[in-house]
Amino acid sequence: MTHPPIRVGIVGASGFVGRELSALLANDPRIALCFVQSESRAGTRSMEAALDYEDLTLFAMIERCPHCVCFATPHGIALRDAGAFLAQRIRVIDLSADFRFKDPRVYERTYDTAYTHTGPPPVYGLTEFAGEELESAMLVANPGCYVTASLLAALPIREKIEWAVFDGKSGYSGAGAARAEELSLQTRDDVLPYTLTQHRHAPEIQQFFRQPVFFTPHVLGTFRGMEVTAHLRIAEDHRNEDFLKIFRDAYRDAPCVTIQEDIPQLKNVRDTSRAILGGFSMDDHGRLVIVSALDNLRKGAASQAVQNLHAMFGLPREIPEIPPTRLFPS
Ligand SMILES: NC(=O)c1ccc[n+]([C@@H]2O[C@H](COP(=O)([O-])OP(=O)(O)OC[C@H]3O[C@@H](n4cnc5c(N)ncnc54)[C@H](OP(=O)(O)O)[C@@H]3O)[C@@H](O)[C@H]2O)c1
Numbered sequence: 378m379t380h381p382p383i384r385v386g387i388v389g390a391s392g393f394v395g396r397e398l399s400a401l402l403a404n405d406p407r408i409a410l411c412f413v414q415s416e417s418r419a420g421t422r423s424m425e426a427a428l429d430y431e432d433l434t435l436f437a438m439i440e441r442c443p444h445c446v447c448f449a450t451p452h453g454i455a456l457r458d459a460g461a462f463l464a465q466r467i468r469v470i471d472l473s474a475d476f477r478f479k480d481p482r483v484y485e486r487t488y489d490t491a492y493t494h495t496g497p498p499p500v501y502g503l504t505e506f507a508g509e510e511l512e513s514a515m516l517v518a519n520p521g522c523y524v525t526a527s528l529l530a531a532l533p534i535r536e537k538i539e540w541a542v543f544d545g546k547s548g549y550s551g552a553g554a555a556r557a558e559e560l561s562l563q564t565r566d567d568v569l570p571y572t573l574t575q576h577r578h579a580p581e582i583q584q585f586f587r588q589p590v591f592f593t594p595h596v597l598g599t600f601r602g603m604e605v606t607a608h609l610r611i612a613e614d615h616r617n618e619d620f621l622k623i624f625r626d627a628y629r630d631a632p633c634v635t636i637q638e639d640i641p642q643l644k645n646v647r648d649t650s651r652a653i654l655g656g657f658s659m660d661d662h663g664r665l666v667i668v669s670a671l672d673n674l675r676k677g678a679a680s681q682a683v684q685n686l687h688a689m690f691g692l693p694r695e696i697p698e699i700p701p702t703r704l705f706p707s
Pocket residue numbers: 388389390391392393394395414415416417418449450451452454472473474520521522550551552553554555673674677678
């Protein structure tokens with residue numbers, strides 16, 4: 378028996394993540410896009426969604442969208458508006474940082490925004506680790522892209538680590554559409570380290586560890602794709618373990634994560650929904666180095682939202698791959 382499609386709306390549909398999500402959902406026969414919201418592009422066509430962008434009121438969006446709404450907006454918007462959907466039993470996936478923190482005070486400090494949510498507790502949507510919680514979740518917080526790459530490389534051995542350094546490099550689409558042109562010029566033939574300490578993603582990663590973990594990002598002179606080199610200091614008792622096997626076992630049932638011995642490159646993951654973890658090299662100091670590569674706009678954002686959507690609505694966990702989108706220059 379075929380089920381009627383899950384009806385999904387996207388707020389912030391004209392941004393890089395919103396367009397990528399539109400493309401993935403428009404190509405998914407089990408999903409029907411019911412609106413693509415945009416203020417700046419209202420009345421023009423979304424090529425990815427094959428729908429016109431509309432600047433809808435909250436009431437109109439709720440009327441139009443019985444099953445699920447995705448926020449691909451800057452932080453603060455879902456925090457303000459998600460409650461209105463949840464009150465009508467419409468499920469919410471937020472791709473911003475609004476619901477990612479176990480302790481709302483950390484969110485308030487990190488994003489300088491008052492946490493006003495009083496509805497159902499969010500489920501942290503790192504799909505591979507969220508498990509059955511997603512099936513009944515009303516509100517899902519999609520993780521940050523750097524955070525996804527970092528956590529995938531460390532969570533299977535969280536108890537064996539003394540400390541960790543996550544050295545992240547991202548294409549300039551990571552900063553959103555408004556900054557893409559400026560960053561494309563600034564990083565041409567170059568790499569741009571920034572916020573060497575205290576980056577907003579550092580506390581999001583730290584909340585999963587008792588041990589100290591460190592994170593530094595860099596912007597690359599390429600549009601999309603992300604690599605995190607994870608330096609994981611392994612406790613002495615565990616240094617002789619077969620980490621490649623441990624990771625293969627941990628992700629055996631995870632269709633969007635590939636484990637390999639070779640070091641992955643951006644070209645292996647760009648425009649795909651999968652993360653690749655590779656390298657698995659250990660030095661004499663007990664430092665295990667794993668390279669985690671993914672596409673920041675797909676597994677780092679839109680594809681992960683689709684994985685979560687599938688889990689929430691009991692759909693198969695495989696994400697159909699789609700051809701590359703052309704987001705920039707537009
Ligand atoms: N880029 C990445 O690699 C990445 C990865 C993971 C997560 N994220 C997160 O995903 C979210 C979207 O990122 P992005 O890179 O797609 O950003 P973006 O390209 O700047 O797009 C943001 C979108 O939000 C809409 N918007 C802006 N202000 C709004 C408001 N006050 N109310 C409603 N809509 C508003 C904009 O559309 P209109 O002005 O047309 O309405 C635009 O479509 C962010 O929270 C970001 O942190 C991004």
